[in-house]
Amino acid sequence: MAGTPPCPPSPSFDIDRTPAVVEWLGVDAEPRFLFDGDTDLSRQVTFEMRFDAASQAAFFKIRVPIGLKGTGHDSVKTPLFLHIHPDRIASLDYTSPIAVPDLVRTNLGSSLSCFRFSLSRPADLVAPSISALVPQNKGYGEKLDSLKLLAQETTFSVYWKHPTALSDAQLRPLCDAVAARTLKSISAAAELQGLYGGAGGKVLEGSELCIPVPKTGLPSYSELAPPPPGPPVNLSQKPGGPRKRRRGSPSGASSRPDLDVTAACKKMLDDMMSQYRQEERAYVDSSLEQLRTSLSEDLRQVKAEMLEHVDQRVNELEGVMCSAEDVDEQVSQQVMSFEDLIEVKIDDHVAGIKLELEEFVDSEIADAEDRVLQRVQAASWTVALDE
Secondary structure (H helix, E strand, O other), X not given: OOOOOOOOOOOOEEEEEEEEEEEEEOOOOOEEEEOOOOOOHHHOOEEEEEEEOOOOEEEEEEEEEEOEOOOOOOOOOEEEEEEEOHHHEXXXXXXXXXXXXXXXXXXXXXXXXXXXXXXXXXXXXXEEOOOOOOEOOHHHHHHHHHXXXXXXXXXXXXXXXXXXXXXXXXXXXXXXXXXOOOOEEOHHHHOOOOOOOOOOEEEOOHHHHOOOOOOOOOOOHHHOOOOOOOOOOOOOOOOOOOOOOOOOOOOOHHHOOHHHHHHHHHHHHHHHHHHHHHHHHHHHHHHHHHHHHHHHHHHHHHHXXXXXXXXXXXXXXXXXXXXXXXXXXXXXXHHHHHHHHHHHHHHHHHHHHHHHHHHHHHHHHHHHHHHHHHHHHHOOOOOOOOO
């Protein structure tokens, strides 16, 4: 007996906290990556996704653990999230890439998939509702800066470790919903109040996404090494006498390798360009918002003026136009007046005809009498008397 055929894969699917690497192009047109090479999953950058084909709802999330100061023990990492709302997805491409960057292949291996996102608006960067995000060390600071830069991008690729590639039957409803702009967000996945143990999260916006420019001033006291011991005090020298200052050592900042200087300058330039780009984007967003507000106000004013003009014209036409009953009454009056006029005309015409007939009859009778009389007078009479 033939075996039962396998059931087709469900169009709904989940991707739950799988290791990921995010790639995008920086302002210098060079590829940038967000990842963590740690083997501990709790420290890695991960990708999550939910898709329900029945309700046409989905949600995409990138999870980035970062060590922050003031959050307890140093070993505890605080996850920051990049929420990708479905209504912001302009296009979504799924591939099983063959040629991938070496960095991606090194961190994820050979079994991987890729989503290429093109958004109408950047994704939301969600963080704990605390006053400031202060990383524990330089490594976490660089990861936080990369995440802030990613939160300002609209085009990026997410590579994730997935042992089984998604089928066309699973992807077709998702891609069709994105193309038709009918894909909705799963409200439970986008909820911020339940994050961070019920303390709630917030979306970083505006200046909170700015990357601070490194200061070139003097280092802090905690970064300085203890000074070398001073020379022995010469007690024989008079208190008020001049003292010679020791010459500084010729070795210092100028002896630093050129490579380190170039790298530092390049990093400073990248940071400055990033900050400039953020300021420009904020300015453009503000200008667009002002333009939208101005256009909306102008449209409302034009609409109000048009409605007022239409109402005025309607009122004028209502004063000029007659109702149906008035028109019927006027028609009835005209009909009655016309009927009366016809009757008068008929009566006058009948009376005229009657008068003409009477005159004609009288004339004919008179003429007949004259003819009879003439014949009588001209006739000869013979009288015969019988005996």
